Amino acid sequence: MIVFLRFLFLVVIASMLWVTSWASLRCPLFSVPPEVIAHPWFVATMFDAYWGFITFFVWVCYKETSGLARLAWFVAIMLLGNLAMASYWLAELFRTPSDGKVADVLVRRREAVGPLAPALAVLGIAVVALAWVRR
16 A cells, blocks of 8 residues: 555645646736636635645644744645645655555654755745746
């Protein structure tokens, strides 16, 4: 199961990188027309996505015991969404032996702040800042 989950989250990251690259080459991030942003289904989709991000973040808060790690993961998840979430899963899955149990991934807590969360948080801030400037 660990190997399957690694593959799954690699596919998530690859597909998200592809679709966001494709979209950004066709339309700058903050150039979405006002009629799209105001559309009820766009609003509903954003609520759905961000409540999903918050739900995932609650699990991250359980797993990460450091306030700095929690803050960095919050910023990364809110700004990068599924890219950050899949990265979190992959980091956890690659810490687990291939024959390990999924339960270990789900409940094992982490004491230290690794470099991934701060790096993704900074990346997320940079992406939003660059998109804001280019609008």
